[in-house]
Amino acid sequence: MITVGILFGGRSGEHEVSRCSAASVFTYLDRAKYNVIAIGIDYDGRWYPQNNPSVIEHKDFGRVLDFKKEGQWLVSNFYDNGKLGIVDISSGNKIYIDVVFPVVHGTFCEDGTLQGFLDLALVPYVGAGVSGSAIGMDKDVAKRLLKEAGLPVVPWKKVTSLLWKENRDLICDDIENEFGFPCFVKPANAGSSVGVSKVKSSGELGSAIDEAFLWDNKVLVERAINAREIEFAVLGNDSPIVSIAGEIRPRHEFYSYEAKYIDSNGAELVIPARLDDVKLKEMQNSVLKAYLALECCGMARVDLFLDRDSGDFYINEINTIPGFTSISMYPKLWEHSGIKYGELLDRLIELAVERWNRRLGIKIIHEN
Ligand SMILES: Nc1ncnc2c1ncn2[C@@H]1O[C@H](COP(=O)(O)OP(=O)(O)O)[C@@H](O)[C@H]1O
Numbered sequence: 572m573i574t575v576g577i578l579f580g581g582r583s584g585e586h587e588v589s590r591c592s593a594a595s596v597f598t599y600l601d602r603a604k605y606n607v608i609a610i611g612i613d614y615d616g617r618w619y620p621q622n623n624p625s626v627i628e629h630k631d632f633g634r635v636l637d638f639k640k641e642g643q644w645l646v647s648n649f650y651d652n653g654k655l656g657i658v659d660i661s662s663g664n665k666i667y668i669d670v671v672f673p674v675v676h677g678t679f680c681e682d683g684t685l686q687g688f689l690d691l692a693l694v695p696y697v698g699a700g701v702s703g704s705a706i707g708m709d710k711d712v713a714k715r716l717l718k719e720a721g722l723p724v725v726p727w728k729k730v731t732s733l734l735w736k737e738n739r740d741l742i743c744d745d746i747e748n749e750f751g752f753p754c755f756v757k758p759a760n761a762g763s764s765v766g767v768s769k770v771k772s773s774g775e776l777g778s779a780i781d782e783a784f785l786w787d788n789k790v791l792v793e794r795a796i797n798a799r800e801i802e803f804a805v806l807g808n809d810s811p812i813v814s815i816a817g818e819i820r821p822r823h824e825f826y827s828y829e830a831k832y833i834d835s836n837g838a839e840l841v842i843p844a845r846l847d848d849v850k851l852k853e854m855q856n857s858v859l860k861a862y863l864a865l866e867c868c869g870m871a872r873v874d875l876f877l878d879r880d881s882g883d884f885y886i887n888e889i890n891t892i893p894g895f896t897s898i899s900m901y902p903k904l905w906e907h908s909g910i911k912y913g914e915l916l917d918r919l920i921e922l923a924v925e926r927w928n929r930r931l932g933i934k935i936i937h938e939n
């Protein structure tokens with residue numbers, strides 16, 4: 572039987588959100604096929620394999636996977652046949668994982684760092700590899716690659732912390748001239764709308780950029796789109812498939828952190844999104860192109876803005892480890908496209924192994 576290790580928690584602002592998704596993945600993995608071990612990653616980065624964790628109620632996030640910090644576990648990348656070894660140095664207990672399912676979001680989780688570590692361990696894992704994860708996390712790099720692939724993106728300006736310190740006023744003037752108000756300010760590498768602001772006047776711009784810099788050293792400022800927010804799920808390695816469209820209708824000013832997680836009525840999910848067939852096909856084609864242009868593997872949720880005024884659409888961002896509760900957009904889109912939650916998990920594990928097997932065939936040492 573395959574031992575699947577679910578990684579959850581993590582060293583990012585999305586630690587609690589991840590526990591929510593992990594509760595569903597842990598519940599729905601088919602025990603006839605998999606031995607399932609949930610491994611919590613604490614805010615300080617330590618790993619704690621859980622002994623039969625239960626799903627518990629969380630005051631803000633609903634049902635989450637319980638997280639107990641017991642033992643002193645060392646994670647080893649030197650186990651010799653493609654497994655990840657985890658050893659409790661206090662009790663001597665050992666765990667070996669065949670396939671890792673990272674259900675973690677944000678910095679040190681979804682940005683290629685964890686994926687690099689898993690590559691070193693030679694263990695297969697679900698989702699994008701190092702480059703796809705890092706690109707997907709960095710909104711500035713992702714937009715440049717999307718643009719290069721001929722895909723539509725919202726015009727943006729990049730601000731680095733060094734430039735901001737030296738030329739604050741000049742940068743604010745430039746932004747006002749280029750985009751006017753409202754505009755959006757966001758950290759390049761973050762997620763869950765942390766540090767994102769809708770700026771309505773020049774007086775608010777500086778503090779919005781300061782706020783975004785709390786989360787990253789690189790900040791993006793974008794023209795505000797009067798947008799319908801349309802999302803697609805993608806599944807696959809080299810020949811990915813795309814789902815039907817879903818729409819997020821935030822009940823807040825925009826799809827903020829509060830609308831996403833704190834207010835249980837913060838947004839409505841509409842599946843399928845009401846779109847005409849031609850526009851839908853056009854969007855789906857662009858989504859598949861975006862997935863490949865951004866070096867994705869396994870899965871991703873691709874989020875678009877559809878401009879209510881002009882009818883044009885833009886690729887906003889790609890999420891390489893999307894929310895995974897049974898009511899999250901990614902699994903819901905597949906359910907409506909004919910793939911049930913449990914089957915989706917099976918497919919993702921197969922894709923992880925397929926990608927890993929292909930990599931094993933690649934030479935890394937030159938023999939004379
Ligand atoms: N240029 C924009 N025009 C209109 N709304 C935007 C724009 N950029 C961001 N938003 C709003 O902010 C939300 C979060 O921004 P997003 O770029 O998706 O960052 P995150 O990775 O944190 O989800 C979006 O879902 C949308 O509601």
Ligand SMILES: [Mg+2]
Binds near residue numbers: 763764874888
């Ligand atoms: Mg988003």
